[in-house]
Amino acid sequence: MPNTEALLQVRDLRVSFDTPDGTVRAVRGLSFDVERGRTLAVVGESGSGKSVSTQTITGLTRGAQVSGTAYFDGTDLITADAGTLRRLRGAKIGMIFQDPLSSLHPQYRIGWQIVEMIQAHDRQISKQAARRRAAELLTLVGIPRAAERIDDYPHQFSGGMRQRVMIAMAMALDPALLIADEPTTALDVTVQAQVLSVMRKLQEEFGTAIILITHDLGVVAEMSDEVIVMYAGAVMERAPRRDIFYRNHHPYTQGLLASLPAQSGKRLTPIQGTPPSLINLPAGCPFANRCTHVFDRCRVETPPLTDVQGDPRHQSACWLDHDITKAVA
Structure with a gap:
């Protein structure tokens, strides 16, 4: 039975893909809990299964063979139908992907994309109200002159600003869980600090749980409460943040x-x-x-x-x- 104290409880998650060369066992027996208002960091080298695991629990790994359970607020995401997952994504589970350009449509204005997402989950809200909400969100994540820039296209924003737009979209409906996949990749240190500050502020204001996927151990030290270290699809070590940095046990953690x-x-x-x-x-x-x-x-x-x-x-x-x-x- 799911842990009632945890917003998300994943148990024995296994994900594999059939390829011409054989079966890729991408995730092997992953288990973790995430509580409201807490941040879980998932670290490891490329190919360790970090992104695949979170994409799977949100229904974004088509063609995968999946087993295990992932209870989100009482609903098992692994067995949920497509309609249930669509209702949860965006409304209850926000997602920030690694490359904002791949998530923002280049031919539509930023404001239109945020408004469309808001109205897709809240059909009672008017277009004008959704647009006001979009402007408020862009201001909240630190985009200057948001009321004007809401009608700009993605290419008119810098990389850091596009990432802020993604955070605004992810937080538009005050989700209970935010999954951030390499949210500071390719950002300079100043912009990285600003993005992390926005995420902390939103977490403090809404009590949001965060799963932070990253290669950057500096980001882990600054943001996380607990850390999972993955390697070859499996967990090598899990511990509170301070233990990972100062009382670590696994040689892979020590190597990182x-x-x-x-x-x-x-x-x-x-x-x-x-x-x-x-x-x-x-x-x-x-x-x-x-x-x-x-x-x-x-x-x-x-x-x-x-x-x-x-x-x-x-x-x-x-x-x-x-x-x-x-x-x-």
């Missing part, structure tokens, strides 16, 4: 943190090797061929997610001792 630029000017420490094929996954731990602490058991047995130092909020899928002080000699 070690690859960050250091203030001291030292050379980066990359994770050697490449992720395994999701068609022909090796036996044992998927990270074994890149891990500096690998031993024989890692290559034959897949480690389950296990509590670190007895804390159920902090789990790691690794055969190293789960007492952090003994994990690596």
Whole structure:
């Protein structure tokens, strides 16, 4: 049964795709909870299953083989019909995609697109009222002269401004859940800070739950309450934000943190090797061929997610001792 305290509860989500080369096991046994007013960050390399998992629970992975459950406010999104999903997307679940140009129609004005979305979910609202709401939203996300710019086309906005427009559209109907897929990609640091500030402000005002998908651990440190680290379609480690940065357990998490630029000017420490094929996954731990602490058991047995130092909020899928002080000699 779903957890009544969690707005979204995902259990044992598995997503695969048939290809001419074989079956791609894109997501393998993902489970997590997101509570109202909280931010869950999902991190990992490209191809780890971050985006596919959230697209699947919102019904956007056509042709996929899906199993598991995803209860959103009492409704299982995995078994919901197309009509139910359409009513939820936009109205209850807002989405910010990685590339705003691919989500905004280039031939329609920004205001028209926001108005259309609002009226699609609220047929009682007039076009004039929806347009006023659109202008208010654009002002809220920091677009200057919003009443004038509402009639501009997407190409007339900078990358950061287009991303703000996407946030405005995602928040137009005060959704309970906001899924933000790389919302600051390709933005300079100043604009990135402004976009994150807008998201925090909206979360504080409406109590919105956020799933933040990102490669940027700096964004994770600033925005998240909890963090899931994914690799090869599976969860390697989950923990509160502070534990991920200061009491992490899994070698993959440690590798991601070690690859960050250091203030001291030292050379980066990359994770050697490449992720395994999701068609022909090796036996044992998927990270074994890149891990500096690998031993024989890692290559034959897949480690389950296990509590670190007895804390159920902090789990790691690794055969190293789960007492952090003994994990690596």
